[in-house]
Amino acid sequence: MPDRELVDGLAAKLKAARDAAGLSQQDAGEKSGVHHVSIARFETDKRVPTLAILYKLAAAYGVTVCDLLPPADGESLPGAGETAARAGGAGTTAKKRGKGK
Numbered sequence: 001m002p003d004r005e006l007v008d009g010l011a012a013k014l015k016a017a018r019d020a021a022g023l024s025q026q027d028a029g030e031k032s033g034v035h036h037v038s039i040a041r042f043e044t045d046k047r048v049p050t051l052a053i054l055y056k057l058a059a060a061y062g063v064t065v066c067d068l069l070p071p072a073d074g075e076s077l078p079g080a081g082e083t084a085a086r087a088g089g090a091g092t093t094a095k096k097r098g099k100g101k
Contacts, residue, residue, distance in 0.1 A: 007048055009069075009070025010069065010070055011045045014042050014043050017057070017061040017068055018043070018057075021061040021063075025039045025043075028057070034060075039057070
């Protein structure tokens, strides 16, 4: 997927998440600590947020950073827990890995 499509998808996801949280840009700015003008620019493809800002916005909207990212190559992104479980990472418990009972 070209970079432009990823940015367009990110802008749409950011706006949709804010709308779903029932927040205005002003309210989202106050809740996240991100200036409301920056939020408007992220939602209109004029700026791209840093990862740190994505974490702040996700927390304010009650979602994960993964929820804010557009799908890669038109496919749905797996949930973070599913990815960790498949990789045997921190998202799995010792019992799931056969190390506990």
